[in-house]
Amino acid sequence: MNHQKKISRRVFALGMASAGVCDAASPLINLSKKHSSLVDFSNKGELFPKEYDGSLLGETSWYYDPEPELRRYDVSKQSTTSQKKYKPKRNFELIMTNANTGEQIIEQLRVDTFSYGINYNKLDHFLRDWRENKTIKMSKRVVDILLQISERSLGDNTSLAVRITSGYRTRKTNSYLRRFSKNVAENSLHIKGQAIDFTIDNLPHKKLNNIAKEHAFGGLGVYDNFIHIDSGPFRRWNS
Known part of the structure; x- marks a missing residue:
């Protein structure tokens, strides 16, 4: 009887360990779900785990953002094109979802209203x-670039779904990401609130790239x- 109990306990322990491995090997995001969350908060897990699966930071990961260090570029390469404050040319609904947490906000852009329906403070929090x-x-420059690209991506629609993969990053978060990929810029413009990474649902990625090239006056x-936009010097790169 005691021998059977020991075997049962071993089987149980092995089963629990295997479950952990299977969970770690599961995809970071299920693209079949439009607004799924990258992070499971059900267990109030550690947001800065000491051990992290570096493979999740691979070339096709949401987190992989090898933004070039600005020190590699001189001032002469900055854009001389002035960016005017964004003003919508048509009324539309912008549905933004944080791809990491599932949080969602809806902005109603209006041509004939005060501030055009743009709540920058609300966007700062989001x-x-x-x-x-x-x-x-x-x-506001990088937010306006996002809004310009979004409006241009509408086509004949009156509503657009945008998934944000990265906005502001604290130095702690940026340093944490650099632990798993040194391609993450040490002086990333995300730290200054000057960069946004995003994608647009139901829009071919190639089309989004072409639209972004027309409106990204800074970095692209x-x-x-996903694509990265920022309000820094004019520069272009890809993965």
Whole structure:
């Protein structure tokens, strides 16, 4: 009887260990679900785990953002094109979802209303560092670039779904990501609230890239499943 109990306990322990391995090997995000969350908060897990599966930071990961260090570029390469304050040319609904947490906000852009329905303070909170729950005054320039690209991507629709993969990052978060990929810029413009990574649902990625090239006056990085825009010097790169 005691021998059977020992075997049962061993089987149970092995089963629990195997379950952990299977869970770690599961995809980071299920693309079949439009607004699924990358992070499971059900167990109030550690947001800065000491051990992390570096393979999740691979070339096709949401987190992989090899933004070039600004020190590699000189001032002469900055854009001389002035960016006017964004004003919508048509009324539309912008549905933004944080791909990491599932949080969602809806902005109603209006041509004939005060501030055009753009609530920058609300967007500052939405684009916060979700790991530390800290906000910063986001660059209105980069937010306006996002809005311009969004409006241009509408086509004949009156509503658009945008998934934000990264907005503001604290230095702690940025340093944490650099532990798993040194391609994450040490002086990332995400730290200054001057960069946003996103994708648009139901829009071919190639089309999004072409639209972004027309409106991204600063930096533009093109990846397999999202794009990076920032309000820094003019530059282009891809994964």
